[in-house]
Amino acid sequence: MSSQPENTLRVNDLQVSVADGLVAVQDVSFAIRRGESVGLVGESGSGKTLTCRAVLGLLPATGRVDAGRIVLGDGADEVELTGARRSTWDRVRAARVGAVFQDPASYLNPSLTVGHQLAEQLRIKTGLSRRAAHERSVELFAEVGLHDPAGVFHQYPHQLSGGMLQRVLIAIAVSCEPELLIADEATTALDVVIQAEILALLRRLRETHGLSLLLVTHDLAVVAESCDRILVMYGGQVVESGPTEEVLRNPQHPYTRALMGVATIGSWHRRRLDVIPGQPPAAGEDMPGCRFAPRCAQASASCTAGPVPVADLGAGRTSRCVLTTATTATTATTATTGQKVPA
Amino acid sequence: MTTAHELPVPLLSVRGLSVSYAAPRKGTHLGTGAALAEADLDVRPGEIVGIVGETGSGKTTLARATVGLVAPAAGTIAFAGSDVGGLRGRARRAFRRSGQVQLVFQDPLRSLDPDLTIGEIVREPLDIAGTLSRAERQERVVESLRLVGLDPDAVLARHPRQLSGGQRQRASLARAISTRPRLLFCDEPVSALDVSNRNLVLNLLDQLRRDLDLAVVIIAHDLSSLAGIADRVAVFYRGRIVEQGPIRDVLEDPAHPYTALLTASAPSIGDEDRLRPDQLKPAPDAPAWPADLGCGFAHRCPFVHDACADQPRPAPLPHAPARQAACHVATTWRERLAPPHPHKESA
Numbered sequence: 001m002s003s004q005p006e007n008t009l010r011v012n013d014l015q016v017s018v019a020d021g022l023v024a025v026q027d028v029s030f031a032i033r034r035g036e037s038v039g040l041v042g043e044s045g046s047g048k049t050l051t052c053r054a055v056l057g058l059l060p061a062t063g064r065v066d067a068g069r070i071v072l073g074d075g076a077d078e079v080e081l082t083g084a085r086r087s088t089w090d091r092v093r094a095a096r097v098g099a100v101f102q103d104p105a106s107y108l109n110p111s112l113t114v115g116h117q118l119a120e121q122l123r124i125k126t127g128l129s130r131r132a133a134h135e136r137s138v139e140l141f142a143e144v145g146l147h148d149p150a151g152v153f154h155q156y157p158h159q160l161s162g163g164m165l166q167r168v169l170i171a172i173a174v175s176c177e178p179e180l181l182i183a184d185e186a187t188t189a190l191d192v193v194i195q196a197e198i199l200a201l202l203r204r205l206r207e208t209h210g211l212s213l214l215l216v217t218h219d220l221a222v223v224a225e226s227c228d229r230i231l232v233m234y235g236g237q238v239v240e241s242g243p244t245e246e247v248l249r250n251p252q253h254p255y256t257r258a259l260m261g262v263a264t265i266g267s268w269h270r271r272r273l274d275v276i277p278g279q280p281p282a283a284g285e286d287m288p289g290c291r292f293a294p295r296c297a298q299a300s301a302s303c304t305a306g307p308v309p310v311a312d313l314g315a316g317r318t319s320r321c322v323l324t325t326a327t328t329a330t331t332a333t334t335a336t337t338g339q340k341v342p343a
Numbered sequence: 344m345t346t347a348h349e350l351p352v353p354l355l356s357v358r359g360l361s362v363s364y365a366a367p368r369k370g371t372h373l374g375t376g377a378a379l380a381e382a383d384l385d386v387r388p389g390e391i392v393g394i395v396g397e398t399g400s401g402k403t404t405l406a407r408a409t410v411g412l413v414a415p416a417a418g419t420i421a422f423a424g425s426d427v428g429g430l431r432g433r434a435r436r437a438f439r440r441s442g443q444v445q446l447v448f449q450d451p452l453r454s455l456d457p458d459l460t461i462g463e464i465v466r467e468p469l470d471i472a473g474t475l476s477r478a479e480r481q482e483r484v485v486e487s488l489r490l491v492g493l494d495p496d497a498v499l500a501r502h503p504r505q506l507s508g509g510q511r512q513r514a515s516l517a518r519a520i521s522t523r524p525r526l527l528f529c530d531e532p533v534s535a536l537d538v539s540n541r542n543l544v545l546n547l548l549d550q551l552r553r554d555l556d557l558a559v560v561i562i563a564h565d566l567s568s569l570a571g572i573a574d575r576v577a578v579f580y581r582g583r584i585v586e587q588g589p590i591r592d593v594l595e596d597p598a599h600p601y602t603a604l605l606t607a608s609a610p611s612i613g614d615e616d617r618l619r620p621d622q623l624k625p626a627p628d629a630p631a632w633p634a635d636l637g638c639g640f641a642h643r644c645p646f647v648h649d650a651c652a653d654q655p656r657p658a659p660l661p662h663a664p665a666r667q668a669a670c671h672v673a674t675t676w677r678e679r680l681a682p683p684h685p686h687k688e689s690a
C-alpha cells in the first residue's frame with residue numbers, strides 16, 4: 001500500500017439503539033490509524049460505552065446496531081464487523097481487538113482463578129502450550145505492575161481489589177497483541193503511580209507493535225498526556241473532534257467549552273466545583289436539532305430548527321454546532337470569541 | 344497539641360485496626376500478610392476525610408470493616424462512642440439495619456442486585472430501617488435520585504445493567520443517602536463521572552455535611568477531586584496509613600516519600616515546578632532492598648537506609664503537629680533529593 005497511514009478502525013454513521021426505538025448513539029463517525037491513540041470523553045450517559053460495545057459486538061441483549069458501518073483493518077486485513085458472524089468475532093476478539101471495560105469484575109468468571117482465565121485465552125488464541133501460557137501469564141501480570149504476579153495467578157476475582165482486577169483485565173486485553181485496544185475507563189480504579197505505568201506500557205505497545213488505542217476516560221489530563229486525538233460525545237453524538245492539544249486549548253463546540261470550563265485538569269490548587277447547569281437529554285429523547293441547545297448559553301432558534309450537521313473546520317477538526325458551521329470558512333478564533341448569535 | 348475544645352468528638356474512631364483475609368488455597372504466599380495493619384483514623388461529624396493510596400493497599404478493607412462486612416483481627420472501631428468492631432450476630436445486624444453508617448461500594452455492578460429496579464434498590468435501606476411511611480419512602484427515593492443528578496422518571500423502573508457506568512454510580516450513592524446516615528463511606532464515588540457530574544456529586548456531599556452534619560469518608564484516586572472538598576486526607580500504602588493530615592498540606596508538601604511519588608505522578612497539563620516521579624524512585628544501580636524487610640516502601644524508596652529495617656510508626660511532624668507520617672526521614676528527605684534531570688533545564 002501507499003505511505004498513507006493505514007486505518008485500524010473505521011466507524012461510519014453508527015446508530016445504536018438500546019430498546020425498540022430508543023436510539024442512544026447516532027450518527028457517530030471516526031477513524032483510528034495504526035499506532036494512534038484516540039480519547040473518547042463526554043458526559044455520563046452520552047453513549048461512550050455503547051459505542052465501544054458496538055465495535056466489539058457486545059451490545060446488551062436489547063441493543064442493536066441500526067445503521068452504519070464498522071470496519072476493522074485496511075486492505076487485505078479488512079474485516080467488516082457490522083453484522084459479522086460468530087465465527088468472525090471469534091477470530092477478531094482478543095486476537096485483533098482487546099478490551100478493558102468499566103466494572104472489571106463482571107467480565108471475569110468468578111469461579112476460575114484469574115491466571116487460569118488468562119492462560120486459557122493464550123492457549124486458545126495463540127496456541128501456546130500449557131506451561132508456556134502459564135509463564136507468559138505471570139510475565140504479563142508483572143508487566144501491568146501486579147506485586148507477586150505468581151501468587152496473583154492463583155487468585156479468584158473476589159480476592160483481588162478493584163485496581164488489581166483492572167490490571168488483570170489489562171493483561172488479558174493485551175495478551176494476544178491485538179491491533180486495537182478499547183479501554184473503557186481502564187485506569188480509573190488505579191492509583192496515579194500505577195496509572196502512569198499502565199499508560200507508559202500502552203505507549204510502548206503503540207510504538208513497538210503499532211497498537212491503536214481507543215481510550216474512554218473522564219480525566220482530561222490523561223487524554224492530554226496520552227491521546228493524539230480527542231472525540232467529545234454529548235447526547236449520543238460526537239459533537240467535536242480534533243487533535244487533542246488544539247481541542248483542549250481552543251475548544252469549538254459549546255459543550256466542550258463548558259466541560260473545559262468546569263474541569264480541574266489535574267490541578268489541586270483549584271477549589272471551585274462548578275457544574276454545567278441543566279440536564280442532558282435522556283437516551284433516545286427525540287430532539288430536533290442540537291442536543292446541547294437547552295443547556296447552551298449561545299443557543300438560538302436556528303439551533304433547534306433542524307438537524308445540525310458536522311462541520312469540517314479543517315486541520316482535522318470537526319464541530320457539530322450552528323455557530324461553527326456559520327464560521328467554517330473563517331479562522332478558528334472568531335468562533336471562540338463569537339459569543340453572539342449570528343443575526 | 345490538638346486543641347480539644349475546638350474539635351468535636353470523633354463520630355468514628357478507628358484504633359490499631361488490622362484485618363486479614365483467610366489464606367487463599369494452593370500454598371501461595373498471599374493472604375499471610377494483613378490487608379490492613381494498625382490503622383488509626385478519626386472522622387468527626389461534618390468532616391470530609393479523603394483516602395488515597397496504592398491499589399490493593401486496604402482502603403476498601405477499612406470501609407468494609409467499619410460497616411461490619413469483615414471482622415477485624417485486632418484493634419477497635421468506635422462509632423459515636425461505642426465499639427462496633429466487636430459486635431457479632433444480632434447486635435451487628437441491628438447496627439447495620441439502623442442505616443447510620445452507609446457504604447457506597449466501589450463496583451456498583453457487583454454490589455447492586457441486578458434483578459431489582461433502581462427504584463427498589465434505592466428504597467431498600469428505607470424498607471429495612473422501617474421508620475418512614477410508604478409514601479414518605481417513595482418521596483425520599485425520588486428526592487435522592489434528583490440530588491445525585493438522575494431523572495427519576497427515566498431511571499426508576501430500569502435495572503442496573505440498563506444504566507451507564509456513571510448513572511449506576513450515582514444510583515448507588517442515592518441509595519446510601521436515602522436513610523440520612525450519620526457516616527457515609529464512599530468508595531470511589533466519582534471515578535466514572537465526567538467533571539460536571541463529579542462536581543455535582545462532590546457539592547452534594549459538601550452540602551450534606553453542612554446541613555446534616557454528616558461525616559464523610561471518600562476513597563478516591565483522583566487527587567484533584569479530593570482537593571476540592573476534603574478537609575483531611577489519609578494516604579495508604581501496603582495495608583498501612585503512611586501519612587495523614589490537612590489535605591492541602593499533604594498534597595502540596597508531602598512528608599512521606601510515597602505521598603510525594605503519588606502527587607508527582609498525578610496526570611497534569613504542563614505543570615510548573617513540581618517534583619517529577621523519577622526523582623522519587625531509586626537510582627537503577629541502587630542496591631536492592633528486600634521487599635518484606637521493615638518499611639513496606641523501603642524497596643521503592645530512594646532515601647532508604649539502615650533504620651528502614653524497623654517498621655516506622657506514624658508520628659506527628661515536629662513543625663506541624665496536626666500531621667502524621669510513618670517515615671524515618673519524613674522531615675529530611677527533601678534535602679537529599681537528587682537534582683532534576685538535566686534535559687529539562689530552563690534557567
Ligand SMILES: Nc1ncnc2c1ncn2[C@@H]1O[C@H](COP(=O)(O)OP(=O)(O)OP(=O)(O)O)[C@@H](O)[C@H]1O
Nearest residue numbers: 024044045046047048049050060283505507508509
Ligand atoms: N441496556 C440498556 N437499556 C436501556 N438504556 C441503556 C442501556 N444501556 C445503556 N443505556 C442508556 O444509554 C445511554 C448511553 O449509555 P452509555 O453506557 O454508552 O454511556 P456512557 O457515555 O458510557 O456513560 P458513563 O460515562 O456514565 O459510563 C445512557 O443514557 C444509558 O442510560
Ligand SMILES: Nc1ncnc2c1ncn2[C@@H]1O[C@H](COP(=O)(O)OP(=O)(O)OP(=O)(O)O)[C@@H](O)[C@H]1O
Nearest residue numbers: 159160161162163364378398399400401402403404
Ligand atoms: N475477599 C478477599 N479475600 C482475600 N484477599 C482479599 C479479599 N479482599 C481483598 N483482599 C486483599 O486485600 C488487600 C487489600 O484489598 P482492598 O480491596 O482493601 O484494596 P484497596 O486499597 O481498596 O485497593 P483498590 O484501590 O484497588 O480498590 C489486597 O491485597 C487484596 O488482594
Ligand SMILES: [Mg+2]
Nearest residue numbers: 048049507508
Ligand atoms: Mg460508560
Ligand SMILES: [Mg+2]
Nearest residue numbers: 161162403449
Ligand atoms: Mg478498593
